[in-house]
Amino acid sequence: MAQRPRRLGIMGGTFDPIHHGHLVAASEVAQHFGLDEVVFVPTGQPYQKRQASPSEHRYLMTVVATASNPRFRVSRADIDRSGPTYTIDTLRDMRDAHPDAELFFITGADAFASIVEWKDADELWELAHFVAVTRPGHEMEATDYPPERVSRLEIPALAISSTDCRARVRAGYPVWYLVPDGVVQYISKHDLYRRDTA
Numbered sequence: 001m002a003q004r005p006r007r008l009g010i011m012g013g014t015f016d017p018i019h020h021g022h023l024v025a026a027s028e029v030a031q032h033f034g035l036d037e038v039v040f041v042p043t044g045q046p047y048q049k050r051q052a053s054p055s056e057h058r059y060l061m062t063v064v065a066t067a068s069n070p071r072f073r074v075s076r077a078d079i080d081r082s083g084p085t086y087t088i089d090t091l092r093d094m095r096d097a098h099p100d101a102e103l104f105f106i107t108g109a110d111a112f113a114s115i116v117e118w119k120d121a122d123e124l125w126e127l128a129h130f131v132a133v134t135r136p137g138h139e140m141e142a143t144d145y146p147p148e149r150v151s152r153l154e155i156p157a158l159a160i161s162s163t164d165c166r167a168r169v170r171a172g173y174p175v176w177y178l179v180p181d182g183v184v185q186y187i188s189k190h191d192l193y194r195r196d197t198a
């Protein structure tokens, strides 16, 4: 019997810090689309965002957060590439590394809303199927994309953002249960976000 191609999810993000909203999004997409693996890809320099924390911290928090799931792994592809991070490069690297796999790029509704402004947007659709998951407070706005290459997936609503987690740490509020326990400990051990400005 012919084997179906391997299905690989790609969860890109700044992950500053990674939180349960990211993990639930990846898990739900994996279940719904029968993904064999989800690769979390922390961004190098997210050119549209404020100054992010050093990439090594964001990478290690992502490793800690995903360690318990055998179908999750973390890639250094974006943090090891110099210059700003563009998804077109992430997808080209993934396609080169896994030429026979079907790629599924996972985003939240907010990130997906601006996708037509991303670098080489017209080519993105050729490299991957895009899955935009619902996110509380963010409508999935209409944008100019090929409908056969995009799916919208309703997931359990978790009103968690990295911005809010950073603000809570700065204000001395707990982030227990918003981020995985190991990430709480990592933030504390490395004294992250105490002097953050965003």
Ligand SMILES: Nc1ncnc2c1ncn2[C@@H]1O[C@H](COP(=O)(O)OP(=O)(O)OP(=O)(O)O)[C@@H](O)[C@H]1O
Pocket: 012, 013, 014, 015, 016, 020, 021, 022, 025, 106, 107, 108, 109, 110, 111, 112, 133, 134, 135, 136, 158, 159, 160, 161, 162, 163, 164
């Ligand atoms: N609570 C959530 N539910 C669904 N998707 C989410 C959620 N949080 C983040 N995402 C999606 O995960 C991806 C990576 O998000 P990112 O690392 O920028 O986190 P963030 O919480 O949006 O960060 P920030 O608050 O700093 O903007 C994006 O596609 C984003 O839309």
Ligand SMILES: O=C(O)c1ccc[n+]([C@@H]2O[C@H](COP(=O)([O-])O)[C@@H](O)[C@H]2O)c1
Pocket: 011, 012, 013, 014, 015, 041, 043, 046, 048, 049, 085, 086, 087, 088, 111, 117, 118, 119
């Ligand atoms: O390629 C682009 O131009 C582009 C512009 C904005 C965001 N992205 C990607 O979208 C993902 C989520 O980004 P962010 O900034 O919401 O953490 C991450 O993988 C980014 O590299 C990509």
